[in-house]
Every structure is written in C-alpha cells, then in structure tokens.
Amino acid sequence: MNSGKRINCLILLASYIAIWILYLLLRIYSVSSIVEPKLYPDSKTYLEISISPITSSEFWNAGTPIITPLMYKLFAGDLQGIAIFQNTFSVFSWSVLAIAVAGLSQFDWMKIINFSLVLIFSLSAEILLWDWVILSES
Numbered sequence: 001m002n003s004g005k006r007i008n009c010l011i012l013l014a015s016y017i018a019i020w021i022l023y024l025l026l027r028i029y030s031v032s033s034i035v036e037p038k039l040y041p042d043s044k045t046y047l048e049i050s051i052s053p054i055t056s057s058e059f060w061n062a063g064t065p066i067i068t069p070l071m072y073k074l075f076a077g078d079l080q081g082i083a084i085f086q087n088t089f090s091v092f093s094w095s096v097l098a099i100a101v102a103g104l105s106q107f108d109w110m111k112i113i114n115f116s117l118v119l120i121f122s123l124s125a126e127i128l129l130w131d132w133v134i135l136s137e138s
Contacts (some may be wrong), residue, residue, distance in 0.1 A: 011100060012108050016115060020095065022045040023119040025092060033130050043134040047077055049087050068136040090131045094122040 045064070050072035052059040059069065075081040098118035102111040121127075 015112050019116055026123055030128050037079045038133045047072055087131045
C-alpha cells in the first residue's frame with residue numbers, strides 16, 4: 001500500500017471515529033432526560049416469567065419467547081439495567097448497520113455521508129424513546 005492510500009485510509013478511519021464519538025455524545029445527551037423506563041401490560045408478563053426459577057417449567061413453558069425473560073433474569077428485574085442494556089445494544093446495532101451501509105459505497109466521501117446518515121436516523125425521537133420501553137420487541 002503506497003503512502004497516499006495509507007493516508008486516505010487513516011483519514012477515513014479518523015472520520016469514522018470522530019463521527020461515532022459525536023454520535024455517542026449526542027445519544028447520551030438525548031437520553032439523559034429520560035427518567036425511567038416505560039412499562040406496558042406485556043412487560044409485566046415477561047417480568048413475572050423472569051422471576052420464576054430457571055429450572056421450573058413455568059419459566060420454560062410460559063408460551064412466550066424465552067430470550068426476553070432470560071435477559072430480564074440476568075438483570076434481576078432491574079428496569080434501569082434492562083433499559084441501559086437495550087440502549088447499549090441499540091448503539092452497537094446501529095453502529096454495525098452504519099458500517100455495513102458505508103461499506104456499500106464506492107467513494108470515501110459517500111461512505112462518510114452514509115455512515116453519518118444511518119447514525120443520525122437512529123437519533124430520531126421515536127427510536128430513542130423506543131429503546132427505553134420494556135418490551136420483548138425493544
């Protein structure tokens with residue numbers, strides 16, 4: 001790799017990192033005003049299942065997907081912990097999507113734009129608020 005390509009690669013990487021750090025700061029600022037996670041009737045069902053012992057038939061045969069009660073059990077029903085995990089997973093997922101979409105572009109300047117647009121979209125109020133809802137779909 002010649003030095004020109006190497007410099008372009010480093011500039012692109014530095015741009016990704018700078019945009020991602022700005023995204024992270026905006027994300028933290030945006031959710032800092034949310035006081036507590038939102039519960040729905042369905043949320044309570046999953047939380048009740050998660051209280052059952054992991055070896056019980058109530059836990060495994062509740063008629064709901066097992067992943068959500070299992071995750072709630074890992075957090076011992078701590079709603080704040082569950083919401084923070086959901087937000088962290090959301091940041092990770094949107095970041096991976098942004099990298100994937102950017103990788104589809106042929107030009108470096110377009111990669112930066114696509115990367116930024118995906119992350120900006122994930123800062124919309126609907127998505128930010130959804131990450132604080134305690135539901136199996138969150």
